[in-house]
Amino acid sequence: MDRGCGSHATGRAVPRAPEGAQAGKWRCWRGAAQEALYGPGGFYLRPEGPAGHFRTSVHASWLFAGAVARLLCRVDEALGRPGELGFVDMAAGRGELVSGVLGALPADVAGRTRAYAVELAGRPDGLDHRVEWLAEPPERITGLLFANEWLDNVPLEVAEVDAAGVPRLVLVREDGSERLGEPVGGAEAQWLGRWWPPAREEGLRAEIGLPRDRAWAAAVAGVGRGLAVAVDYAHLAGARPPFGTLTGFREGRETAPVPDGSCDITAHVALDACALPGARLLTQRDALRALGVTGGRPPLSLATTDPTAYVRALAGAGEAAELTAPGGLGDFGWLVQSVGIPDPLGE
Numbered sequence: 001m002d003r004g005c006g007s008h009a010t011g012r013a014v015p016r017a018p019e020g021a022q023a024g025k026w027r028c029w030r031g032a033a034q035e036a037l038y039g040p041g042g043f044y045l046r047p048e049g050p051a052g053h054f055r056t057s058v059h060a061s062w063l064f065a066g067a068v069a070r071l072l073c074r075v076d077e078a079l080g081r082p083g084e085l086g087f088v089d090m091a092a093g094r095g096e097l098v099s100g101v102l103g104a105l106p107a108d109v110a111g112r113t114r115a116y117a118v119e120l121a122g123r124p125d126g127l128d129h130r131v132e133w134l135a136e137p138p139e140r141i142t143g144l145l146f147a148n149e150w151l152d153n154v155p156l157e158v159a160e161v162d163a164a165g166v167p168r169l170v171l172v173r174e175d176g177s178e179r180l181g182e183p184v185g186g187a188e189a190q191w192l193g194r195w196w197p198p199a200r201e202e203g204l205r206a207e208i209g210l211p212r213d214r215a216w217a218a219a220v221a222g223v224g225r226g227l228a229v230a231v232d233y234a235h236l237a238g239a240r241p242p243f244g245t246l247t248g249f250r251e252g253r254e255t256a257p258v259p260d261g262s263c264d265i266t267a268h269v270a271l272d273a274c275a276l277p278g279a280r281l282l283t284q285r286d287a288l289r290a291l292g293v294t295g296g297r298p299p300l301s302l303a304t305t306d307p308t309a310y311v312r313a314l315a316g317a318g319e320a321a322e323l324t325a326p327g328g329l330g331d332f333g334w335l336v337q338s339v340g341i342p343d344p345l346g347e
Contacts, residue, residue, distance in 0.1 A: 024173035028181065029246070029259075030211065032172050033155035036259035038120055043261050044153070045121050056149050057231070057284070057329050058097045064323060065100025067291040068146055072101060073109055074344035075144045075227050085113045086141030086226070090219065091150035092117035094124045098131050116141075137222050145219060145228040151269045152232050154215045157208040158246055159184050159192065165200035167192060176258035184208070195273040196240050205244035209270040216274040216335075225340035231284065234271040234333035241268070271333045280343060284332040285324040290345050293323060 037043050057064040076085050089098035098117045102110060116132045117123075123133040132138075137145070158170040162180055167189075169181040184192060188208045192198065196206040220228045235241060248255045248263040257265045271281055323329050336345055 024175060024177075026171040026173060026179065026181070027259075028169055029158040029172050030155045032174070032259035033257075033265045036261045037153060037155065037265060039261070041261050043264055056093075057323055057332070058093070058100070058148060062100055062104075063293050064288075065097055066104045067288050067293050068097065068144075069101045069104035070291050071146075071227070071229070071344060072105065072113070072144045075341070076109055076112075078341040078344055079142060079225060081112075082142050083112060084142065085109065086116070086138070086143030086145075087113055088116045088118060088137055088141060088143075088145040088222075090118050090137065090145060090147035091153065092119040092133075094121075095119075095127045095131060095133075097146070097148060099128055102128055102130060113143075114141075137219060140222055140224045141226065142224050143226045145223050145226070147216075147219065147228075147230045147232075149232055151212045151216060151230055151271075151274065152266045153264070154212045155265070156211050156267065157184075157188060158205060158244060159188075159198065159208060160205045161198050161200060161202055163202050165202070167198055167206065170205070172259060174258075174260045176256055176260075191273070195237060195270055199242070204242050205246075206240065207244050207246060207267045207270075209273050212269060213274050217276060220276060220337050220339065223337075223339045227341065227344060228337040228339065230269075230271065230274065230335040231332055232269040232271065232335075233331070234269045236270070236272045236281075240270070269333070271335045275335055276337055279335055279337045280345075282334050282336065282345070284329060284334055285326070287334040287336075287345060288324055 035042065038045070072085070072087055076082075079085070087098065087101060089095070089101070092098055095117050098115050102113065102115055105113060113130075114132070115128075115130055116134055116138055117127075118134050118137045120135055127133070159167040160170050160180060162168050167184045169184055170178050171181040172178050183189075188210055191208055191210045191213075192206060195209065198204050198206045216230060235245070245268040246257050246265070247267070248257040248265055250263040255263055257263070259265060275281060336343060338344075
């Protein structure tokens with residue numbers, strides 16, 4: 001199952017703790033999710049990797065890695081074909097995307113590409129020796145930084161409006177039960193007021209994306225010249241989901257977000273808040289079409305002249321349709337940030 005674009009607008013599937021409950025430690029959602037995902041024994045450090053629990057565009061089709069490889073070639077041209085071309089795969093999982101990109105590059109570009117996989121889990125066995133496995137992105141590259149479904153797993157705080165109309169931080173225990181904490185204040189309150197001002201109706205929720213804004217700004221700062229792209233399921237100002245999007249995934253199924261390390265904990269990304277000056281937002285459907293992934297069916301005449309090629313092209317068309325489908329992967333947002341070069345995706 002992919003972690004698609006559902007709004008989760010019907011409310012939460014997590015229990016509310018009764019007043020006076022004492023068992024367990026109450027923590028803000030950001031700290032609880034950080035430990036559950038990336039702490040000792042955390043979900044993202046498990047040997048099966050993310051692909052054991054959900055499917056992203058990278059897992060859906062090799063066409064996705066091919067499109068990213070074509071984007072890297074466009075960046076290469078815009079940079080004037082530098083002697084070393086950097087490619088950074090943020091939140092690399094088990095290296096599926098970076099491996100696919102290296103395999104799809106023309107030989108002359110591949111020979112100049114220095115590839116990095118950024119991931120907290122250990123380097124997987126059998127990974128292409130050309131890939132440098134890092135826990136943090138390199139300090140500076142000339143090339144392309146690509147973050148596919150990274151920002152949704154940058155932990156953040158959750159706010160809920162109380163009976164008096166005040167947004168308060170949501171506290172959570174390891175079993176997923178919740179209660180309200182202190183009123184949102186400081187920079188987090190400023191972020192809410194600018195990007196997700198909640199209506200003053202009890203029970204409405206918002207996810208405070210400030211840590212994601214900062215994480216993205218830091219990632220872009222590591223691109224000396226080139227392009228940075230974040231791909232994620234997203235929402236924009238004016239269409240924020242009233243009950244938020246916090247959810248979990250385990251073994252291919254959506255589940256309640258329980259911060260005990262047993263499941264993924266994810267929330268849609270306010271990509272418009274992350275965007276730096278000069279950035280552009282577009283859908284995955286439009287981005288992939290600009291990179292040649294259209295989903296068009298092969299001509300029937302090919303079935304007669306070359307049946308094997310026809311079957312292969314038909315399978316590719318089906319995979320392209322999935323990657324660009326409305327209501328699914330095609331609705332993912334692409335945040336495209338050029339650094340010192342023209343936008344390779346163009347208008």
